[in-house]
Amino acid sequence: MLNDSRSHGLWEATAPAAPATTDLDGHVSAEIVIVGGGYTGMSCALHLAEAGRQVVLLEGKEIGFGGAGRNVGLINAGLWLAPDDVTAALGPDHGERLLKVLGQGPAEVMALIDRHGIDCQLQRNGTLHCAVGKAGLAEIREREAQWQKRGAPVRVLDASETASRLGTSAYQGSLLDQRAGTLQPLAYARGLARAAINAGATLHTSSPVIAAERKGDRWHLRTPGGTVHADWVVVATDAYSTGPWQMVRTEQVHLPYFNLATQPLGPDLLRQILPGREGVWDTKTILSSFRLDQAGRLVFGSVGALRNSGTVIHKAWARRALSKLYPQLGDIAFEHEWYGQIGMTGDAIPRFHRFGPNAIGFSGYNGRGIAPGTVFGRELALLITGEKSYADLPLPVSDISAASFRRIRETWYEAGAQLAHLV
Structure with a gap:
């Protein structure tokens, strides 16, 4: 994406084309403007448009450019944290409400895929x-x-x-x-975008928001090509936040994660390796994940960034790790390689923020973006339409607090992953 083969790798090579969009050119008015074209933004736009609301979505680059188009594709329920840790952190009311909503998240994702006929290689095998x-x-x-x-x-x-x-x-x-499964993550993001457009939402790509101002009872958002005036603003930029909502980025520590995809496996290997097509990850601190795509490629990933010395180190480690797991693969070739950034909060729990009157957003998915992003987008839509109140949401309102020693920790995570994979 954007002429970078390591940004989205296999997913860009195999996803259906994105729906046609243009950059914002001129001045428009809407009830709601959504900033960010990932799962949260697209889900929110879709649900609002289906409710008959006038929605404009602004994406700074392309649909699914951030974590939505780069992740492993596991449709997980819940969070990285164990359930009791969630209730201990949030209290029983919000904790159990969040667990219930996110526990039902994979079913929500699969229902949307079915309802809108989204072509995204869905597997429902857990x-x-x-x-x-x-x-x-x-x-x-x-x-x-x-x-x-x-x-x-x-x-x-x-x-x-x-x-x-x-x-x-x-x-x-x-x-x-x-409850869980797998999908092609970029294809799912593009499918949500197509469904939102079909429902009546307006999407603009290559339209980064460079300024946001509250004037009277409306918001005024400016891009290089125009402005949007709206009653509500939904901030759905998460780990890739820039511009007026850069503060969302600063409360998260970026954890790099890479994936490598083999050439398609032959029939004999597919009878041996993941014959049920489940998605897999392990309990190591520096974890590994793997799954098959529709064509039978083995997608294998771990913590680390494919840049500078990390490219050689992580790819060499992946070959060693795969040879231990599946020696029958031999010296199989990797067809695609890519990586992205996971936004980690201090307690591994997402955040709900109010950025001002009628300006709201969820963020901090900690590596669990597909189901939470989809569900949280729906929750934001229900809040805006008045079907839910702030007290009904699965997370309380929290203030933005910058992560301590963020840059040092991010440097250490990237270097530490290289060191671990080197030895």
Whole structure:
């Protein structure tokens, strides 16, 4: 994307074309202006347009340019945190409400895909959180207990069943989440955009917001090509925030994550490796993730950035790691490589902010963007249409607080991932 093969890699090569859009040229008026063309912005635009509201969405670059077009494609339920940790951080009311909303998130994503006929390689076969060692096994067993207490369809698989599902005996067990699945993330973002346009929303790409001002009872947003006047502003820029909402970026620490995609596997290998097409990640601190795409490519990723010395180090590590998991792959070629940034908050919990009168947004998805982004976009739409109040939302309003030692921590994460993968 934007002539960078390492920005979106396989996803850009295999996604259906984005719907036709133009940059903003001139001055327009709307009820709601949404800033950001990822899952949250597109979901919000779609739900508002379906409710008959006049919506304009401004995307600084292209649809799905940020995390929405770069991630692994796992449609996970909940957060990285275990459920009890969420309620401990937010309290029982907001904590359980958030867990319920995000627990139902994959079903919401799949329902939207079905309703709008989005071509995004959807697989509904669940995900596997794989245990590394005794500590990893204890972790997934505790997660199983906490989710089952809330009625979720999750269960721990023993080492034997895990091996049969993965095609490798590298793990001591796994947590199967039957709510979850996988998709082609950029294709899903573009599909949401097409559905929003069909519902009546107006989308402008290559239209970064460079200034925002409240005048009287309306917002005035300026791009290089024009202005939008609106009653409401939805800020949906998250980890890639710039301009007037740069503060959203500063409260997050960027964690780089890369993916490599092999050439399509042959029929014999596909009968051995992930025959059920589940999405997988493990319990390591510097985790690994893998899954198959529709054509049978194995997509393998971990923490790190494919730039400077990281490109050679991470690709060499990936070859070693894959040879341990699946020696039958041999010296298989990587067809695509790409990376992006995960926005991490201090407590690994998303944020809901009010940036001024009628200016709102969710952010800080901590590597769980597909289902939360979709659901939070819907929640913002329900708030604007009056079907929900602030008190009904899954997160309380929070102030923006800049992350401490952000640049130092980001440098350390990138360098530390290289060091870990080097040795």
